[in-house]
Amino acid sequence: MTPFAAQRTAGQPARAGSRRGRRPSRNHGWGWAYLMIAPTTIGLSVFYLWPIAQTLYYSFTSSGPFGGHTWTGLANYQALGGDPSVGQSVLNTLLYTGIQLAAIPFALLVAALLNQPGLRGRSVYRVIFFLPVVTMPVAVAMLWRWMYQGDYGLVNYLLSLVGIHGPHWASDPDYALYSVAAIGIWMSFGYNLVIFLAGLQGIPAEYYEAARVDGAGPVRTFLRITVPLVSPNIFFVTVLTVINSLQMFDIAYMMMSTPGSAAGTANPALPRVRSISYLFFEKAFVEHDTGFGAAVAFVLVAFVVLVTVIQFRLQKRWVHYA
Amino acid sequence: MPEVQSSSRAPRHRARSVAVHAVLIAGSVVMLGPFLWELVTALKPFSETTQLPPTLLPHHWQLSNFTTVFRSLPFGRMFLNTVLMTVGRTVCQVAFSAMAGYAFARMRFRGSAVLFALFLSVLMVPGLVFLIPQYLIIEQLGWLNTLQGLIVPMMCSAFGTFMMRQFFMSLPTDIEEAARLDGANPWQVFWRVVLPLARPGLLALTILTVLSSWNDLMYPLIVNTDPQKMTLSAGLASLQGEHFTDYSVLMAGSLMATAPMIVIFVLLQRHFIQSIAFSGGK
């Protein structure tokens, strides 16, 4: 699996040039590279890659809640096939991810608006758009529950002003996933904005100047100059959005769980909101079936890897590297 | 969209600027809501937080919720722990990610594609998977209830490495080539030439890292038990009772915990301003 061959545009000279005597030899160049990736390699290997390997092993075992693993081969994966909630969770996860992807262009658009020179109140807007990202999750959950409340929530109150009788957004199985997805967009918007703003900074002013001289309008400038030049960042945000959305858990958990009830969660919409990560959480941490949980996690991982590989394969067609 | 101001097209420009502000203000209202809600809830007495339908503004303003937070938690100590943890994680993550990201973006070395794919695979595994394995490693090292236990596992970041790689790849290469031809070694090129150019990317990564470690809840909670070593997010979580949570106090605590993040963002964001002046002149 090596879809990640570093992209090079044609105009780029080969690295580690060895035509001149004083240049470091190719191997020497390697030495520098290894030196630069050493800390990250060590850190990720110990604290991430090793746990991943362990968990992969557990997915082929029957595991107790407090350790103790017996090799059972593919039994967990076979049990997955017989679990009716798995299929629905996959569908929920895909739908959620699709909605999150659709929101990316809007973040880019707002970033471009905020990046206009001479825009009044630019710093204030930036701070405001970033606020949801810094707000504590527990406050977020409370607020949205209150807004989505079916009988007197803010959303339905606003709808009633125009004569629409709104549903119970958070507990109606037909709407709950969309309500959760709306929170997801709201929470990641500022995050994506930060990345896009940083990308826009890298565009030299001459490009815009040239576009202006050519008489290109704002829309054309945006599509012809802004989008291609920040495409590495768009690609990054897209890949990350897919990865994070496919792993969606926190927001669903905040909206679906009922604190204080001895019976645990009690939201009738849960089957239509449950993501694959949610299923993993239930299996591993609620039902104490670590092995089965690990299998669920790796089905998800396989899924994410597949989608990401496809994205990396497709990037040649649209991502423009300097 | 960026457009050089010129007075000759003022009316059209004004109409457009009104439209732009309309979009931004509409977005701002949605984004600002929760924050105001947090503030309002923090100023209500508890009985009013459970009132139906909810009151928009407090009938009785109550500032004592903020003092209650100080009474129930060693707030100052937790604040310090959170700052130390965040600084430690951020400094390491940004430095290591920039180094690795640059290597993946600009250097050719054996195994780079495989390594990069491995690093990316870390992002594809749900975070909860790492919780107990990482705890076990820290426990083996004897670092439960220590600062290094909070920092070390998060010193490196797959996310940061990927992000920095994307930033370096979008930077023009000619300056680096020039420096290399002048006989600078790769480290000097990276340190003197590339990093200054990558400031927006470094800044964005700094902001995102500070934020994620500031709000990190589950991991600190699992490796720490001593209130004196606890972080703010974990401390706030403990304010939730089994059958009963005083939400006004919780919101007051959340506000106090997030205020520094907002201040930092306000201070850092001025660096987002276009560093290259427009020749069209402002």
Place this chain on the structure above:
Amino acid sequence: MVLGAAGCSAGSNGGGTASGPVQLTYRIWDASQQPAMQSIADAFHAAHPNISVTVQLTASSEYWTKMQADATSGSAPDVFWMNGPNAQLYESNGILMPLSDKLTANGLSLSNYPSSLDSLYSYKGTQYGIPKDFDTVGLWYNKKLFDAAGVKYPDATWTWQDLQSAAAKLTDSAKGQYGILAPPFGQENYYDTILQAGGSIISPDGKTSGYDQPADIAGLKFWTDLVKAGYSPSLKSMTDTYPSQLFEGGKVAMYYGGSWDTLEFGKNPNLKGNTDVTVLPQGAKRAVVIHGLANVGYAKTKHPKETAAFIGFLGSQQAAEIEAQQGGVIPAYNGTQQAWVNANSQFHLQSFLDEVPYSVPFPTSKNTSVWQNQEATVFGPAWDGSADVASVAKQMAGIMNTALSKEK
């Protein structure tokens, strides 16, 4: 600086008396009880100057995740809180210290606690936990709404029929007023009515589900009928807003709530003087679910002797009295509950104690959450009218029997 708190590696030392000072850790999950637990730890330290106890608070939503990590690595706290659903899981995996042979030496006698609680924490004939507190469920009611509708307040003579007819009289859809809250909650709602109908949630041997018995279906139907008749807010409304909060809103006349609601209701000035509580109405018989926490010791503790001594103190009358005065919960030690009743004289809290003689322990199995976690989503359709009660009950019985058969 280096507080190796709870750093009890599985090093098995003989557990002889430690000569020097010993440091124990005690983990709890309820912030509102922390002061009381701290007082108990201080009182214990005063009596045993060489043993000091650190109280650790971990919120209930993360408590079990943390316990799982600690128990896996062998570094759990010396003493910690245990609840019914998790008890057998920890007992059967050898995480907990057996206490049967340590009772008398540490001044403990199981006859000091309600027997339904003792049995919740005994496994295969061995006692693993000492009851700390308990909660039962009562019928909370809004006097103002009863007065306005001219209905007599509920009392100990009430039957299911009395409740149903009162709920009908107290419902006024024009005013958005409901007779009762009928959420699909186990402990507060259908577990009690199933027991009152003569059914059981789980068989005494813990091997089969009771959900497919006619009595169980009757116990579930009691609630779904109330929703269907429109006497209760809809399932969606009760999901959006927590039932106790709907009750506090003053638009619902009756609510099956736990003794734990005392804390919140007592704090709410809007409820002052117009809210009270009585025992649950009886069905075919009287019954109520009792649940309570226990204090348990860690099997691999480095200080077994001191741990047992602290558990002994936690189970003493002195500790129960501290709890009664400061905590919002009913202490389990017989005879100390009166202080809790007196501390909240605005409600008739004696009702919760009157129910103890006919109380039934909270239903548990070895891995309770596997099936208990699914009840809400399986029963949901019966509550919103899209499925028939008998069919969801049979479906749940199937799920539960499968889960129970997997428990080794």
